[in-house]
Amino acid sequence: MKLNLKVWRQENKDAKGKFENYTIDEIHGDMSFLEMMDVLNNELVEKGIEPVEFDHDCREGICGMCSMQINGEPHGPDRRITTCQLHMRKFKNGDTITIEPFRANAFPVVKDLTVDRSAFDRIQQAGGYISVNTSGNTQDANSLPIEKESADMAFNAATCIGCGACVAACKNASAMLFTSAKVSQYALLPQGKVEATERVLNMVDQMDKEGFGNCTNTGACEIECPKGISLENIARLNREYLAASLKG
Amino acid sequence: MGGIKTSIARKVAMALSGLFLVLFLLQHFTINFTSVVSPDTFNEISHFMGTNFLVQAILQPILIFGVIFHFVMGFILEAKNRSARSVKYGVFKGNANSSWLSRNMLISGAVVLAFLGLHFYDFWVHEMQVKYLEGDLSGLNQAGEFRYYEETVAKFAGQPIRVGLYVLAFVFLMMHLLHGFASSFQTMGVNNKYSPAIKKFTKAFAIVIPLGFVFIAIFHFINN
Numbered sequence: 071m072k073l074n075l076k077v078w079r080q081e082n083k084d085a086k087g088k089f090e091n092y093t094i095d096e097i098h099g100d101m102s103f104l105e106m107m108d109v110l111n112n113e114l115v116e117k118g119i120e121p122v123e124f125d126h127d128c129r130e131g132i133c134g135m136c137s138m139q140i141n142g143e144p145h146g147p148d149r150r151i152t153t154c155q156l157h158m159r160k161f162k163n164g165d166t167i168t169i170e171p172f173r174a175n176a177f178p179v180v181k182d183l184t185v186d187r188s189a190f191d192r193i194q195q196a197g198g199y200i201s202v203n204t205s206g207n208t209q210d211a212n213s214l215p216i217e218k219e220s221a222d223m224a225f226n227a228a229t230c231i232g233c234g235a236c237v238a239a240c241k242n243a244s245a246m247l248f249t250s251a252k253v254s255q256y257a258l259l260p261q262g263k264v265e266a267t268e269r270v271l272n273m274v275d276q277m278d279k280e281g282f283g284n285c286t287n288t289g290a291c292e293i294e295c296p297k298g299i300s301l302e303n304i305a306r307l308n309r310e311y312l313a314a315s316l317k318g
Numbered sequence: 319m320g321g322i323k324t325s326i327a328r329k330v331a332m333a334l335s336g337l338f339l340v341l342f343l344l345q346h347f348t349i350n351f352t353s354v355v356s357p358d359t360f361n362e363i364s365h366f367m368g369t370n371f372l373v374q375a376i377l378q379p380i381l382i383f384g385v386i387f388h389f390v391m392g393f394i395l396e397a398k399n400r401s402a403r404s405v406k407y408g409v410f411k412g413n414a415n416s417s418w419l420s421r422n423m424l425i426s427g428a429v430v431l432a433f434l435g436l437h438f439y440d441f442w443v444h445e446m447q448v449k450y451l452e453g454d455l456s457g458l459n460q461a462g463e464f465r466y467y468e469e470t471v472a473k474f475a476g477q478p479i480r481v482g483l484y485v486l487a488f489v490f491l492m493m494h495l496l497h498g499f500a501s502s503f504q505t506m507g508v509n510n511k512y513s514p515a516i517k518k519f520t521k522a523f524a525i526v527i528p529l530g531f532v533f534i535a536i537f538h539f540i541n542n
Binding site: 076078141142143147168170174239242243244246274275278281283284285286289294302304305306307309 | 324325326327328329330395398399400401402403404405406407408409410411412414415416417420421423497501504505506507508509510
C-alpha cells in the first residue's frame with residue numbers, strides 16, 4: 071500500500087521542530103509499524119536525507135521503548151499493544167499517518183521521535199523498591215503465604231513496562247497510572263508494606279517535581295496502556311498516599 | 319490553598335469540596351421542590367433558612383467558601399495541567415480513549431460559575447439587601463404574607479430568557495456532575511466492588527437533580 075507520512079522532525083532538545091511530509095510505497099499489511107519506519111529510513115538514507123530517529127529495542131512489546139504518537143494516540147489506533155506490535159494492516163492504501171513524539175514537558179524531545187523518559191527512572195528510584203539484604207541469607211519469597219487475589223493484582227501492576235503511553239494519552243500529561251502501578255506492586259505484598267509510607271510519599275513527591283500534570287480521571291491512560299494497567303491502581307495510590315500523609 | 323501542595327492532596331481537596339457542593343445541591347433541590355407541591359411549606363422553609371442564625375452565620379459562609387474554593391482550585395489545577403504540556407500535539411484524538419465530559423470539566427464548570435453569578439444576582443443579593451441593609455427580617459410583603467414564594471415565581475413567570483438561561487446552566491451542571499461526582503470517589507481512593515453501584519447512583523443523581531431544577535423553573539414559567 072501507498073502511505074503519506076507526516077513525521078515530526080526535530081534536530082535536538084532546543085531546536086524548533088516541524089512536520090515533514092514523506093510518501094512511502096510498497097508497504098505490506100503484515101509489516102509492523104516499526105518495519106515501515108525502517109523502510110522509510112532506508113529510502114531517506116538512499117536519498118541522502120538523515121533518517122528519522124526513533125526509540126526501539128525488543129520489538130516484541132516488552133521493553134516499552136517504541137514511544138510514538140500515531141494519528142493522535144500513543145502506539146496508534148489498536149489496543150493493548152506497543153508500536154512494534156502495531157501492524158500496517160490497521161491502515162488503508164492512501165492513508166495519511168501523523169507520527170509525533172510523546173508530548174510532555176517531563177518527556178523532553180531528544181531528537182525527532184525520541185524522548186527522554188528518565189523522569190520515570192527518577193520516580194522509581196525515589197522509592198520503587200524494597201530494601202532487602204542480598205548477602206546470601208535472603209528469605210525465600212515463597213515462605214511468605216500471600217493470598218491469590220493480592221498476588222495477582224500485584225503481578226498485574228508489575229506488568230507496567232514504563233513506556234509512557236499513559237502520560238502521552240492524558241490531556242494533563244499525568245504520570246499517575248505509572249506511579250500507581252509502581253506503588254501498587256509493592257503495596258499489595260507483605261514485603262512492600264515495611265517501607266510503604268516513605269515509598270508513596272517520596273514517589274509522589276518526585277512525580278510532582280518532574281512536572282507531570284494532575285490526574286482528572288478521564289481514563290485515557292487505562293485505555294491506551296499496552297499492558298492494561300487498571301485505574302484501580304490510581305485509587306490505591308490515592309489511598310496509600312492519604313494514609314501515609316496522616317501517619318506523617 | 320497554599321498549604322495543599324501535592325497533586326494528590328489538591329485533587330482530594332477538589333473532590334471533597336465537590337461532594338460538599340453535591341450535598342448542598344440536594345438540599346437546595348429538596349427545598350425548591352416544595353415550591354411546586356406546597357407554596358406554604360416553601361415559604362416556611364425559606365423563612366427558616368433565611369433567618370436561622372446557624373444557617374446564616376455559619377453554614378452560609380461555609381457554603382460560599384466551598385464554592386470559591388472549588389472553582390479557584392479548579393483553575394489552579396487546570397493551569398498546572400496545561401503547563402505540563404507546553405508543546406501541543408499536531409493531532410490529539412481524545413475521543414478515542416475518553417469522554418468529552420471528562421476532558422472539559424473547565425468548560426462545564428465555567429458555565430455553572432457564570433450561572434452562579436446570575437443566580438446570586440437574582441436571589442442572594444436581593445435577600446441580603448432586604449434582610450441586612452434594610453433590616454427587614456420579617457419575611458413578609460406589604461400584605462403581611464410571606465414574600466418568598468411570590469418573589470421566586472416572579473423570577474420565572476413570563477421570563478423566557480431567564481428560564482432559558484437556567485435550563486442551559488442546568489444542562490451544563492448535569493455534564494459537570496456526570497463526570498465529577500463519580501470521579502471524586504476515585505480520587506478519594508474508592509475503586510472496589512461497590513464502584514459499579516456508585517457509578518450508577520452518581521449517573522442517576524447527575525441526571526435527576528439538574529432535570530428536577532429544570533422542571534421547577536419551567537413549572538413556574540408555565541403555571542403562572
